[in-house]
Amino acid sequence: MHVVLVNPEIPPNTGNIARLCAGVNAVLHLIKPLGFAISDREVKRAGLDYWDKVKIVSWENLDEFLTQNKDKRLFFFSTKAPRLYTDIQYQPDDYLVFGCETRGLPESLIFNKPESAATIPMVRNNVRSLNLSNSVAIVLYEALRQQGFPL
Secondary structure, eight states, X not given: OEEEEESOOOHHHHHHHHHHXXXXXXXXXXXXXXXXOTTOHHHHHHHTTOGGGSOEEEESOHHHHHHHTTTSOEEEXXXXXXXXXXXXXXXXXOEEEEOBTTTBSOHXXXXXXXXXXXXXXXXXXXXXXXXXXXXXXXXXXXXXXXXXXXX
């Protein structure tokens, strides 16, 4: 599995996601610009001593990532998506794409490819969105559950 973070801004979220990826052997893709340096203390602390256990791929921008991965199965997660994340039949090499904490993903990704977009249900009157690292964990573990946890 592949987890893709587009312009992540909060170091502890990325550190937690890196630790999660290490724990399930998922590749972590980071799309620049990042709101921090990978060497930042907060990122390292959240990822603890697992950084050498996760494969990290860095991309200069979203266009580069989309161009290089146009033949891959990409799924985009957003509060604006039309269907539930549980409605997707995940496969081992899928790319799970999440936007930054304050802006999410560009709406064009969600609305131009609605069949590839999904949401996690929540009470929208209470919160604007879920925490990024929690959202990644929810979706990634559903994908792994569907595949019988091939860890």
